[in-house]
Amino acid sequence: MGKEDNVKNFERRVRTSVKSMTLLILTIIIFGMALGMFLTSALFLQRQVLGNLTEISLKLDELTTDVELLRHKMKMLSDADAGSITDCSPVVLYYYNEHADSELSELPASDERAVKPVCRCVSSRGDLDLIRETIGLLIKGELTDSERSAGFLTEFPGEGFELKDLELSDGILKLVFDDPYFFSSGGSARTFIMATEVRKTALQFSGVEEVHFEPEWVFQP
Numbered sequence: 001m002g003k004e005d006n007v008k009n010f011e012r013r014v015r016t017s018v019k020s021m022t023l024l025i026l027t028i029i030i031f032g033m034a035l036g037m038f039l040t041s042a043l044f045l046q047r048q049v050l051g052n053l054t055e056i057s058l059k060l061d062e063l064t065t066d067v068e069l070l071r072h073k074m075k076m077l078s079d080a081d082a083g084s085i086t087d088c089s090p091v092v093l094y095y096y097n098e099h100a101d102s103e104l105s106e107l108p109a110s111d112e113r114a115v116k117p118v119c120r121c122v123s124s125r126g127d128l129d130l131i132r133e134t135i136g137l138l139i140k141g142e143l144t145d146s147e148r149s150a151g152f153l154t155e156f157p158g159e160g161f162e163l164k165d166l167e168l169s170d171g172i173l174k175l176v177f178d179d180p181y182f183f184s185s186g187g188s189a190r191t192f193i194m195a196t197e198v199r200k201t202a203l204q205f206s207g208v209e210e211v212h213f214e215p216e217w218v219f220q221p
Contacts, residue, residue, distance in 0.1 A: 088121040091134045094200040095143065096193045099151030109189035112196045118147055128168060131205050135163050135175065138201050155194055158183025171209035173202055177218050188221040195219035 094115045101114035124133040141156030161183040165176040175198065177184065184194060198219075199211045213219055 087123055089124065089130060091120055091122055091130070091137075092117040092201065092204050093120055093134070093138045094118075094197050095138075095141075095147075095152045095154045096197065097151045098153055109193050112200070115193065115196045115200055116152070118143070118152065127205065127207070128166060131168070131173070131202065131208075132163065132166055134201060134205075135166070135198065138197065139163065154197065155190060156197075168207060171207060172212060173205075173208045173210065174212045174214060175202065176214045179215075179218060184218045185220060191219045191221050 094117055096109065097114055097116040098108075100116055101108060101111065104111045104114055120134075120137055122130065122133045122137060124130040139156045139158075139161060141154045143152050143154060158179070158181070160178065160180040162178050163175060164178040167174045167176075184191065195213070198213075202208055202211045
């Protein structure tokens with residue numbers, strides 16, 4: 001075999017190798033694109049599932065609140081006379097529950113769904129007076145022994161911390177607090193839970209769509 005034939009054979013082998021390498025690269029690219037599309041679809045599906053689970057959990061939380069209110073009203077009917085019932089309005093206070101939190105997240109005090117309802121009775125009737133008394137009752141932090149045994153905890157009350165004023169306009173409830181000793185400040189988990197307790201308690205009232213706090217540094221880390 002002459003030198004020219006050797007060169008031609010070498011060129012054929014090179015062309016064959018180039019074609020094989022090109023096919024391999026194209027295969028890798030196509031596989032990568034398919035894998036990327038699969039992962040994108042999987043992530044999208046995961047987000048949808050997580051979103052649906054969160055929505056279901058929130059709906060269950062609302063249902064739990066309704067059930068607690070109903071139980072509280074039934075207890076009022078059985079324990080009190082008719083005169084005292086007419087002077088009492090059942091409301092919900094939201095407090096952190098460590099038992100619920102342990103089932104929701106590995107990171108403590110990071111999920112608002114761990115803030116659960118307990119029922120109370122207040123005497124106020126007017127909308128703003130009812131909100132004022134309810135928030136005032138919440139920040140007293142007076143949990144019963146049975147509620148504490150069930151996992152309820154709260155940082156309230158705080159020295160000097162009280163509701164100074166409130167205003168409801170266009171669905172926005174502004175709560176103005178007096179906090180001379182900066183009780184409401186602290187770690188992010190602590191302030192998140194306290195703010196959630198107040199916010200969820202306030203949102204139960206008709207006409208309240210958003211809750212704003214003043215001063216702005218209240219419930220900030």
